[in-house]
Amino acid sequence: xxxxxxxxxxxxxxxxxxxxxxxxxxxxxxxxxxxxxxxxxxxxxxxxxxxxxxxxxxxxxxxxxxxxxxxxxxxxxxxxxxxxxxxxxxxxxxxxxxxxxxxxxxxxxxxxxxxxxxxxxxxxxxxxxxxxxxxxxxxxxxxxxxxxxxxxxxxxxxxxxxxxxxxxxxxxxxxxxxxxxxxxxxxxxxxxxxxxxxxxxxxxxxxxxxxxxxxxxxxxxxxxxxxxxxxxxxxxxxxxxxxxxxxxxxxxxxxxxxxxxxxxxxxxxxxxxxxxxxxxxxxxxxxxxxxxxxxxxxxxxxxxxxxxxxxxxxxxxxxxxxxxxxxxxxxxxxxxxxxxxxxxxxxxxxxxxxxxxxxx
Amino acid sequence: xxxxxxxxxxxxxxxxxxxxxxxxxxxxxxxxxxxxxxxxxxxxxxxxxxxxxxxxxxxxxxxxxxxxxxxxxxxxxxxxxxxxxxxxxxxxxxxxxxxxxxxxxxxxxxxxxxxxxxxxxxxxxxxxxxxxxxxxxxxxxxxxxxxxxxxxxxxxxxxxxxxxxxxxxxxxxxxxxxxxxxxxxxxxxxxxxxxxxxxxxxxxxxxxxxxxxxxxxxxxxxxxxxxxxxxxxxxxxxxxxxxxxxxxxxxxxxxxxxxxxxxxxxxxxxxxxxxxxxxxxxxxxxxxxxxxxxxxxxxxxxxxxxxxxxxxxxxxxxxxxxxxxxxxxxxxxxxxxxxxxxxxxxxxxxxxxxxxxxxx
Numbered sequence: 001x002x003x004x005x006x007x008x009x010x011x012x013x014x015x016x017x018x019x020x021x022x023x024x025x026x027x028x029x030x031x032x033x034x035x036x037x038x039x040x041x042x043x044x045x046x047x048x049x050x051x052x053x054x055x056x057x058x059x060x061x062x063x064x065x066x067x068x069x070x071x072x073x074x075x076x077x078x079x080x081x082x083x084x085x086x087x088x089x090x091x092x093x094x095x096x097x098x099x100x101x102x103x104x105x106x107x108x109x110x111x112x113x114x115x116x117x118x119x120x121x122x123x124x125x126x127x128x129x130x131x132x133x134x135x136x137x138x139x140x141x142x143x144x145x146x147x148x149x150x151x152x153x154x155x156x157x158x159x160x161x162x163x164x165x166x167x168x169x170x171x172x173x174x175x176x177x178x179x180x181x182x183x184x185x186x187x188x189x190x191x192x193x194x195x196x197x198x199x200x201x202x203x204x205x206x207x208x209x210x211x212x213x214x215x216x217x218x219x220x221x222x223x224x225x226x227x228x229x230x231x232x233x234x235x236x237x238x239x240x241x242x243x244x245x246x247x248x249x250x251x252x253x254x255x256x257x258x259x260x261x262x263x264x265x266x267x268x269x270x271x272x273x274x275x276x277x278x279x280x281x282x283x284x285x286x287x288x289x290x291x292x293x294x295x296x297x298x299x300x301x302x303x304x305x306x307x308x309x310x311x312x313x314x315x316x317x318x319x320x321x322x323x324x325x326x327x328x329x330x331x332x333x334x335x336x337x338x339x340x341x342x343x344x345x346x347x348x349x350x351x352x353x354x355x356x357x358x359x360x
Numbered sequence: 361x362x363x364x365x366x367x368x369x370x371x372x373x374x375x376x377x378x379x380x381x382x383x384x385x386x387x388x389x390x391x392x393x394x395x396x397x398x399x400x401x402x403x404x405x406x407x408x409x410x411x412x413x414x415x416x417x418x419x420x421x422x423x424x425x426x427x428x429x430x431x432x433x434x435x436x437x438x439x440x441x442x443x444x445x446x447x448x449x450x451x452x453x454x455x456x457x458x459x460x461x462x463x464x465x466x467x468x469x470x471x472x473x474x475x476x477x478x479x480x481x482x483x484x485x486x487x488x489x490x491x492x493x494x495x496x497x498x499x500x501x502x503x504x505x506x507x508x509x510x511x512x513x514x515x516x517x518x519x520x521x522x523x524x525x526x527x528x529x530x531x532x533x534x535x536x537x538x539x540x541x542x543x544x545x546x547x548x549x550x551x552x553x554x555x556x557x558x559x560x561x562x563x564x565x566x567x568x569x570x571x572x573x574x575x576x577x578x579x580x581x582x583x584x585x586x587x588x589x590x591x592x593x594x595x596x597x598x599x600x601x602x603x604x605x606x607x608x609x610x611x612x613x614x615x616x617x618x619x620x621x622x623x624x625x626x627x628x629x630x631x632x633x634x635x636x637x638x639x640x641x642x643x644x645x646x647x648x649x650x651x652x653x654x655x656x657x658x659x660x661x662x663x664x665x666x667x668x669x670x671x672x673x674x675x676x677x678x679x680x681x682x683x684x685x686x687x688x689x690x691x692x693x694x695x696x697x698x699x700x701x702x703x704x705x706x707x708x709x710x711x712x713x714x715x716x717x718x719x720x
Contacts, residue, residue: 198633251611255608297496
């Protein structure tokens with residue numbers, strides 16, 4: 001391998017579920033040849049049918065192998081990939097599992113370990129399987145790349161290039177740092193969301209009828225597969241357990257404050273929460289810009305939505321996000337246009353002058 | 361008052377913050393006269409300037425008074441509204457506070473209590489103040505109406521009509537039932553979101569850089585005002601405290617399962633969470649229909665978004681929701697169109713045939 005190799009392919013994807021197939025589609029989009037393998041021949045056929053590449057044969061010589069199998073299987077499947085590529089030019093091997101110290105631990109003493117560099121794209125979906133895959137899954141998302149002390153520089157470089165070809169932003173961390181980070185920004189939040197959702201499971205229907213966007217947002221991630229998240233959390237037990245003990249200490253304080261009527265204690269805990277929401281960086285790493293929502297009634301006729309966006313485009317205001325709230329029982333839907341706070345008034349008057357019913 | 365009175369107005373709004381001003385705007389949209397009052401004359405001027413109605417004078421004779429003040433002030437302000445309207449035709453009085461037994465308790469022994477009926481629109485925003493108000497805030501949302509045993513039927517009817525005029529769906533519950541319901545679907549989730557967010561407040565920046573949509577969703581509500589939520593939670597301490605003790609028992613089990621490596625126990629807790637997410641009704645009360653996301657690259661030129669919606673409209677597929685992911689540093693944005701699962705393939709091929717770059 002040269003000093004600064006390009007990821008020209010072929011890239012082998014082992015495991016054609018949501019992540020594996022999405023990576024394959026993103027690589028195909030970038031013109032890279034992709035070889036697919038999976039214990040399910042059905043999944044390989046499906047992924048291949050979606051344009052994700054072709055089934056791997058024994059004669060193939062991948063430049064990089066991406067292991068995208070369930071967490072419990074990562075160790076042996078990575079070891080297998082290192083083993084079967086050692087005599088055919090020594091491909092770099094990465095995995096895209098959610099935990100990074102556990103698979104590395106399974107490779108201790110493996111003489112080929114220098115060709116392995118862990119990675120973890122910060123993207124996913126509540127859905128799974130190749131049919132849920134998308135080449136766009138990683139666009140603009142962080143992708144952790146986690147070299148270990150013996151990682152080959154070439155392998156690290158190829159894995160960072162993989163992240164970039166998939167449209168993601170490579171973020172380099174040690175495996176241990178990575179695991180502490182995801183315990184905090186992913187595994188612990190997932191578990192707490194599950195505890196909230198668990199309290200809804202047997203709630204009376206007329207209580208649940210009052211559910212608003214808040215509880216839907218808090219619990220959304222808890223819809224993920226218990227088997228998958230059981231594996232992820234078990235693979236990161238130490239870091240997750242430590243954080244849960246911290247949460248428990250806060251929960252004890254919270255219950256005490258509420259029971260005692262200690263308003264100051266309660267507000268203090270809520271204020272820490274506000275500080276936490278402000279610590280999360282903006283979607284693209286920058287600061288969070290203040291936005292304002294502009295609500296517009298849109299008649300339920302084909303073409304009305306297009307007309308709204310045409311008129312919004314004329315007003316020269318950049319639309320940051322859109323939400324549509326369309327009740328099938330009503331002739332008019334409500335469209336929420338999220339725009340820069342300083343541009344909202346201009347957009348409102350511009351749309352009103354074109355005859356749109358806005359809501360202030 | 362007649363047996364089935366219509367809410368013809370005028371309606372007095374006491375407190376022109378986010379909720380009060382939004383109700384005022386919705387009533388004005390329905391052609392109802394609105395009278396505004398607030399301890400802040402500045403807020404009344406702002407709300408009035410937004411078209412929410414005019415300042416109340418001593419000669420006004422409201423048909424209904426809506427008290428939209430902070431939770432701690434509800435009792436005295438409701439009592440004041442009952443007192444000052446008793447000699448001028450006996451207006452019905454409601455409030456829109458998040459807790460319903462506490463303000464009722466403050467009215468025990470009040471001879472005018474039959475004219476009071478509590479209510480609670482299930483809508484809000486992380487933002488506050490009249491400038492964040494919207495006439496559309498309640499469209500399609502549940503609005504709890506909570507009569508007590510002595511409530512006058514006319515007053516109950518007028519409050520239900522208020523909910524309907526604001527575009528909401530009235531849901532009748534007793535005050536105690538309401539409080540148990542919101543403890544479960546709003547207050548407890550808010551507090552747990554705050555505990556998750558609190559763990560982020562002093563996290564290393566490169567850990568937070570890995571944040572994805574999941575942690576953003578889980579913690580979004582925790583950005584709400586500690587003072588406001590402190591008042592809300594304190595006003596519902598018994599019901600909230602009971603649920604938090606249940607959550608704590610689950611958290612203890614969770615920590616034990618993770619520490620012991622008890623995978624079955626861990627998956628059992630996660631499975632309860634999945635069941636809870638399935639118990640939440642769909643946005644408009646119906647069952648949740650399976651949707652699929654179609655991703656399209658959209659060049660950052662004015663008019664491109666309008667062209668996309670025009671082409672999507674031609675394909676005769678109903679768009680349920682839209683998300684725009686536009687990184688200012690990139691020439692192309694990514695638009696996610698959420699459609700009925702069975703229509704996704706048709707939309708994809710229809711857009712592709714019109715030259716759009718889609719991502720599968």
